[in-house]
Amino acid sequence: MSEANIDIQLLDDVMNKTVVSVEESKEKIFEIAENAHKENNFITLELETLRNEIDLVITQTDELEWKAKQARQRLANISRGFKRYSELEIREAYEMASQMQIQLSLSRDKEKHLRERRDELERRHRNILNTIEKSENLISQMGIVLNYLQGDLRKVGIALESAHHHQLLGIQIIQAQEEERKRVARDIHDGPAQSMANVALRSEIVEKMLNQNRIDEAKVELRLLKELTRASLVDVRKIIFDLRPMALDDLGLTPTLRKYLEEYEKRHHIETKLTLLSPERRLQSSIEVAVFRLIQESLNNTAKHANAKQVEVKLEFKPNKVLFMVADNGIGFEKQAKGERPQFGIMGMQERVKLLQGTMKIESKPGKGTILFFGIPLRIEENTKAGGSEK
CATH class of the missing domain: 1.10.287 (Helix Hairpins)
Known part of the structure; x- marks a missing residue:
């Protein structure tokens, strides 16, 4: 010993x-x-x-x-x-x-x-x-x-x-x-x-x-x-x-996204739309930040590479997870060859999703735009809180 x-x-x-x-x-x-x-x-x-x-x-x-x-x-x-x-x-x-x-x-x-x-x-x-x-x-x-x-x-x-x-x-x-x-x-x-x-x-x-x-x-x-x-x-x-939108703490994810999309549309001249597929609700602060960052990075990639005219964000709050997608009508891209490393922005999102034990899927074809699907699981205490609020 x-x-x-x-x-x-x-x-x-x-x-x-x-x-x-x-x-x-x-x-x-x-x-x-x-x-x-x-x-x-x-x-x-x-x-x-x-x-x-x-x-x-x-x-x-x-x-x-x-x-x-x-x-x-x-x-x-x-x-x-x-x-x-x-x-x-x-x-x-x-x-x-x-x-x-x-x-x-x-x-x-x-x-x-x-x-x-x-x-x-x-x-x-x-x-x-x-x-x-x-x-x-x-x-x-x-x-x-x-x-x-x-x-x-x-x-x-x-x-x-x-x-x-x-x-x-x-x-x-x-x-x-x-x-x-x-x-x-x-x-x-x-x-x-x-x-x-x-x-x-x-x-x-x-x-x-x-x-x-x-x-x-x-x-x-x-x-x-x-x-x-x-x-x-x-x-x-x-x-x-970018470091920390104060509106996330004060207003929550959905109002902050609306404000960000308004600024994004003015800055990049890309028409934006936010669609809620379920009633909005507050999530744990760390989850709201993570979801916002993933959507923000997706929109940044659209502005830099997609040459898009329109982009839509859809958001759905499930009992045990939050689902969201970012879709644009840009130029799209070819599916990566096996073993080929993704772009730095995509890699960053994949790592963030992996740390959150979530899922990420990309659908894109040349000339057909790009859609990014995300699913982030909610913690046990978050699920309990959500269930209590619904009652």
């Missing part, structure tokens, strides 16, 4: 050291990602400045080419009528042609140098974006490892008999959580974070314009900044709604 206790203590010590090591590695990767983000912002600003400078140099080069051509033409005319011009005029024409040619050569060299610098920065920019993507994926994966190490595995000695079952279930839950966090992080990165970086960039441009007394141009940039800030606010509110 004492030997078993010693083994468990040793296992816990090893686990603690592993957790510390993984946490330190995660922090280092996070620092790499942060530095890459900073360098990305710097390169973006430098690239925009450089592109503006290239445009200016190209304009100057075009003007110099025209002036050099005019100077050469004048020199050619003088050469043909040499006796009609004074020595001073001949010397001035020659010096002008020579000066224009030198300025043109310098301008072309400057343009070439700027283009090479731009190409180098664009290569660095691509590498930085690749570094950011890899580091964020690593952070996400290490988050899964940490959550798992800090969860059921740290009690492995106590729950040894059911370890295999808890291990599989724990991994599925943590993966679902991490995918959700990754999605939110991606939404923030692609939306508000990019907008904020753009705001910072535009602010520096406005500051330069004001320092150069370019008031009118600065006013135009400030108007763009205002529009960009408003758009960022809309993105933030959308992300907050």
Whole structure:
């Protein structure tokens, strides 16, 4: 018995050291990602400045080419009528042609140098974006490892008999959580974070314009900044709604769906319809959230891929389960070949349904639209509650 206790203590010590090591590695990767983000912002600003400078140099080069051509033409005319011009005029024409040619050569060299610098920065920019993507994926994966190490595995000695079952279930839950966090992080990165970086960039441009007394141009940039800030606010509110629609807690599933479908129709210009096949009722909070998320993801897939004009959501409350479907009249798709992995959105829904011990079925044909069927079982306490309310 004492030997078993010693083994468990040793296992816990090893686990603690592993957790510390993984946490330190995660922090280092996070620092790499942060530095890459900073360098990305710097390169973006430098690239925009450089592109503006290239445009200016190209304009100057075009003007110099025209002036050099005019100077050469004048020199050619003088050469043909040499006796009609004074020595001073001949010397001035020659010096002008020579000066224009030198300025043109310098301008072309400057343009070439700027283009090479731009190409180098664009290569660095691509590498930085690749570094950011890899580091964020690593952070996400290490988050899964940490959550798992800090969860059921740290009690492995106590729950040894059911370890295999808890291990599989724990991994599925943590993966679902991490995918959700990754999605939110991606939404923030692609939306508000990019907008904020753009705001910072535009602010520096406005500051330069004001320092150069370019008031009118600065006013135009400030108007763009205002529009960009408003758009960022809309993105933030959308992300907050996606994280947790407050109406779910206050009003329940059906009213929240109606509100969401109204916004969806305005945003994507797709006609929507909600059909209830039974009297609506409140479900357990976790079930209402799960049903809403599955319908939301289905509608997102319709907006992204289906090219549909209409979409209908049907909802039915049974005594022991909730049934719902999402049907569109879009382009549809071919049935997947055996062994072929489904799209990421479909995979996420399948995993969510699997964790809820529910069912999911997809019917689709090219040109015939797509229908997604879901069935989510209700818990025992939910069934009892439903039965009591019906009495």
